[in-house]
Amino acid sequence: MNRNAFSAALAAAGLALMSAPAFAQEQAASLDDKVNQIFSNSTGWFVSLIFSNFPGTNFPWIVAWLVIGATVFTLYFGFIQFRAVGHSIALVKGDYSDPNDAGEVSHFQALATALSGTVGLGNIAGVAVAVGIGGPGATFWMILAGLMGMASKFTECTLGVKYRNEYPDGRVSGGPMYYLTKGFAERGLPGGKILAVLFSIFCILGALGGGNMFQANQAHQQISGIVGDYPGWITGVIFAGVVFAVIVGGLKSIAKVTEKVVPFMGIVYVGTALIIILMNADQIGWAFGQIFEGAFTGLGVAGGMVGALIQGFKRAAFSNEAGVGSAAIAHSAVRTKEPITEGFVSLLEPFIDTVVVCTMTALVIIITGQLMTDPETGLYLVGDNGMIKTIDGSSGVSLTSAAFGSSISWFPYILALAVVLFAFSTMISWSYYGLKAWTYLFGEGETKELVFKIIFCIFVVIGAAANLGPVIDFSDAAIFAMAVVNIIGLYFLMPIVKRELNSYMSRLKSGEIKKFE
Amino acid sequence: MSGKFVVGYDGSVSARRALEFAVDRARAQGGTIVLTHVLEWSPYSFLTPQELEERHSRRKEEMTRAEKAIMTTVKAELDDAGLPNEVVIRYGNTAEILGRVAKEHNAVQIIIGRDGQSALGARVFGSVAGALVQTAPVPCTIVP
Secondary structure: OOOHHHHHHHHHHHHHHHHOOOOOOHHHHHHHHHHHHHHHHHHHHHHHHHOOEOOOOOOEHHHHHHHHHHHHHHHHOOOHHHHOHHHHHHHHHOOOOOHHHEOEOOHHHHHHHHHHHHOOHHHHHHHHHHHHHHOOHHHHHHHHHHHHHHHHHHHHHHHHHHOOEEOOOOOEEOOHHHHHHHHHHHOOOOOHHHHHHHHHHHHHHHHHHHHHHHHHHHHHHHHHHHHOOOOHHHHHHHHHHHHHHHHOOOOHHHHHHHHHHHHHHHHHHHHHHHHHHHHOHHHHHHHHHHHHHHHHHHHHOOOHHHHHHHHHHHHHHHHHOOOOOHHHHHHOOOOOOOHHHHHHHHOHHHHHHHHHHHHHHHHHHHHOOOEOEOOOOOOEOEOOOOOEOEOOOOOOHHHHHHHHHHHOOOHHHHHHHHHHHHHHHHHHHHHHHHHHHHHHHHOOOHHHHHHHHHHHHHHHHHHHHOOOHHHHHHHHHHHHHHHHHHHHHHHHHHHHHHHHHHHHHHHHHHOOOOOOO | OOOEEEEEOOOOHHHHHHHHHHHHHHHHHOOEEEEEEEEEOOOOOOOOHHHHHHHHHHHHHHHHHHHHHHHHHHHHHHHHOOOOEEEEEEEEOHHHHHHHHHHHOOOOEEEEEOOOOOHHHHHHHOOHHHHHHHHOOOOEEEEO
């Protein structure tokens, strides 16, 4: 998904937008300001705690937390993300699925649903911010962090399936709150319940913020960028209406259409990126040269090599949500006798999200020459704001748009449509993640669930209408707070995953687990 | 010899015609009818998280409904007529499942109806009859 690095660029864009019709909006703006003020006063400490840097650097500790977690899981499971890829693909294809289970949730479906929650604005806009600040070298670190994140996903999704709740009526519910409670109890460790409650609280806040307001806000920016400026609440009400129809009204048709169009959009996006890269085939060698050289020297970007590394790591962590725990909720519905199989499948998720989709965005921006270099030194030109100067001065989503548009003039329209659809599908996914956390805290029940769903829809309108920077900062912080709680849990529970892995691998080797015809 | 006749049955008028055709053949040869109902399903479709959660219970509901609505009534008719029969309800691609059921039961023939789709319609959306003819492991009869 699409987070913080991006919201900074966004806030800048938002400011520019707000200042133009400032006179008429003075009153509204002052109300926004008041809300912002109150909100940032009461939550600012939390935001700065989560996003604070290591002393003397501008490296946020939360990014290190995610990357260290990913590294630990990678080593602990012996580079599972490279060993198991073949088997993962076989599982997704259904080679190991019992034909008698047809009609149940397949590995492919669980993966596709989880992906539609993570592939989103971050892949399009967030990457542009990362490359815009960190230069081409950021791409290298982003890919590396994406590859490491596969191990975190593997761990959390295996646990998600293993400790899910199966209700008498056949429904299943899983996720970190369940494995934290049950897994800790099984190992005789204290504190599982506290972690689960904390996780749920952060998950609800993250769902309302990053999974909702931020998406609505971005979708509005995109639409108004094409049709001209108009009040955000209009977008908000329309979006809220559609979201309401899906999550409250149970209007499956809309969800079905989106769920079909979103993967298609993803394929169109990657396909177009590939075409643009091929159109500039003579530049491919140069672009990779820039990526590798930039990764270790920075090529003049703010902060040099470390600057590129921070941006790349940050983008990967924010985009694929590995270690955050959200995907474990979606993955836990799969029909399988072996929880570990869903772990294998889920490790493809950061690969597709970060290593494929994010990298495509980065390559297109680099290869179309959007970033300006000094012809004499070959270094990138950095503006006063720390961002690399671009041809038309754009950043964030408009940089991506400009890069695609420079090769295919009408693609920005398709891109805008993709952004809106990605935003919508991310909202649907997060409404569900939030709801699961909500029911974990307050119990299941139609009224209780309805309360959350209505709150969720109201926040869509707020998100689209207002320029609530601090609120969005807070919700970003909440999503990463989920990762703090979740990864602590994963450290304690990883021996359980190891046991599952060893048992499964030996049975796979002995032929006890085999492909179905 | 008592062959088995796999009949693709979905409750439609054309399926009914296919069944009648099969009943005649089975009676003449002393064969068994394998009534097969396929719930169209692809493991590669896309679902929302909510649908994922409910999938297992929905599947149970759908199975029960299919058993009750389509199969028990027809099965009762066949029983009354004194024809040996079996009922199979499966999820999946209709043509594929019919072929697989025929193989599993060592059937001598697959019989399905068709509803007279236009050639263009069949080209765009594909047709069960077309796919079955291409893939069936045993002879196939398509009852118009």
